[in-house]
Amino acid sequence: MYNILICDDERDIVSALKIYLKDDNYRLFEAANGKEALEVIGKNDIHLALLDIMMPVMDGIETMVKLREQSNLPVILLTAKGEDADKVLGLNLGADDYITKPFNPAEVQARVKSQLRRYMQLGSGRIGGDTLVIGGVELDDKAKVVTLDGESVSLTPTEYEILKLLMQNANQVFSPKEIYARVWKDAPLGSENTVAVHIRHLREKIEIDPAAPRYIKVVWGQGYKMERGK
Amino acid sequence: MYNILICDDERDIVSALKIYLKDDNYRLFEAANGKEALEVIGKNDIHLALLDIMMPVMDGIETMVKLREQSNLPVILLTAKGEDADKVLGLNLGADDYITKPFNPAEVQARVKSQLRRYMQLGSGRIGGDTLVIGGVELDDKAKVVTLDGESVSLTPTEYEILKLLMQNANQVFSPKEIYARVWKDAPLGSENTVAVHIRHLREKIEIDPAAPRYIKVVWGQGYKMERGK
C-alpha cells in the first residue's frame, strides 16, 4: 500500500487525478498548496507526490526545493502546456518526472507506477554500483532484491547466491562443483545434484519457459552460465 | 533494449538527462564519478556512456581513457560552455561526441540515438584474453563458446577439447593417438577410430563442406592439424 499526495489548488484537477489513481494499492492524500503539502508529508509517510507548478501561497517548484532538503521521495510535477521553462527548472532542481496537462489517464497511472517502483524497490531508484543487470533480470545486491522485467521475484538465499555468482561472471561457465564450492564455501561432496535442483528452481522463477531458458544456459559436460548479449 | 550510463556528480543534471532519455528502449544507469562509472560498466553490459568532464574523484577524460583500454563503446562527453580545450582533448582521446550544457532535450536524444545506431551497426565484437581465433573460427574458453563467422556453434565437450587442442597449437600435426592421449588423458587403446568420428563431427559443424575442409586438415600417415593462414 503506497501513500500518494496530490497537490493542486484546482479542485477539479485533484478530483480527476483521484479517479485516475483509484487503486486498492494507493492511499490518496490531498493538499491545496505547497504549504499544506509539506505539512501532509511531514505527518504521513508519503511515498510519492504529484505537485502542480502553478499554485498560490507556495508554488510547486518552491515546495519541491524545500522537500528535497530532507527527502528524496519521487516528485512528479504537473505542468500546463507552454510552461517549459518551469519544467526544465523543476527537473534541474530535483523533480523525478513531469506530466503535462491535460492529463492522459493511462500516462498518469504509468508514470506514478514507474516512479513508485523505482523508489520502493531499488532504494530510491538508482541503478548504480551494486546492481547487476542482464536482459530483464536485475539484481540489487544492496537491497538483496531481484526483479524480472520490473516485477519483483522472491528468491531463497541459496538461489540468490547462485544467481549473483552467475551474474557477476556473465557468460562464464561454472561447473556444478564450482558453483557448490563458491556458494557453500565447502568442498562438493557427492551431491552436485543439489546444484541442479537449485538451478531448476531459479529457472522456474526467472525464466518464462524453464525448458527453454533465456538466461541460465547449460553447456553440456561443462556447467551452467548466465548468458548476456544475444 | 539498450543500457545507457549517465555519469555526473550533480544529481540535478542526472535527473534531467534521465527524463530526456526516458524511453522504453533505454535502461538508465547512474554514477556520480568516474570510479563508479567504471564499476557499473564492468558489471553490466553498457552500450553508451554520457560522461561529464568536470567531476570529483576521477574526471570524465581520465575515465574515458581507462575505459578505452578495454572497450570501444560510444562515449558522449558533457561539457560546460567554455570548456573547449577539454572538449578537443576528449575527442582526440577517443570520445565519440560531446554535448554542451545547458542541454537541449531534442539534441540529447538525437545524439544518443545516433551513436547507438553507429555502434550497433558496426558490431562491437571485442576479443578478450581467453579467446583463440583462426580464420572465421573463434573459441572463447571462458564462455566455452565457439563461433563460426559470427554464428554460434554448439560443440560437445569432447569436440570442444579437440578443437581447443588444435587451435592452441595451430599448424602443428597431431596423430589420432596423440589427440586421444591429450584429450582423454588416457592411453589410446585400440580405438583411434573414436578420434576420427569426433573429427568428422567437428568438420560437420565448422566446415562449409566437410569433404573439402578449410580448417581441419589431414596429413596422410601423420594426423590432423588446424591450419592458420591461407
Place this chain on the structure above:
DNA sequence: GCAAATCCTTAAGATTTCTTTAAGACCCGG
C-alpha cells in the same frame, strides 16, 4: 521456546545428449 512455514537436501527415475563401437566405403601412395 514452540509451532509453523520455509528452505535445503537427497534420491531415483526419466530424459536428453554424448561417446563409442563396428562395419563397410573410400582414398592415397607405391
Place this chain on the structure above:
DNA sequence: CCGGGTCTTAAAGAAATCTTAAGGATTTGC
C-alpha cells in the same frame, strides 16, 4: 590395383542433466 590409412554412417551404450517428490533442517513468527 593392392594394402593400409582415413572417412562415413548408424546404432548401441554411457554419461550428464532434468524432474519430481518427500524427508529433514533451518528459520520465522508468536
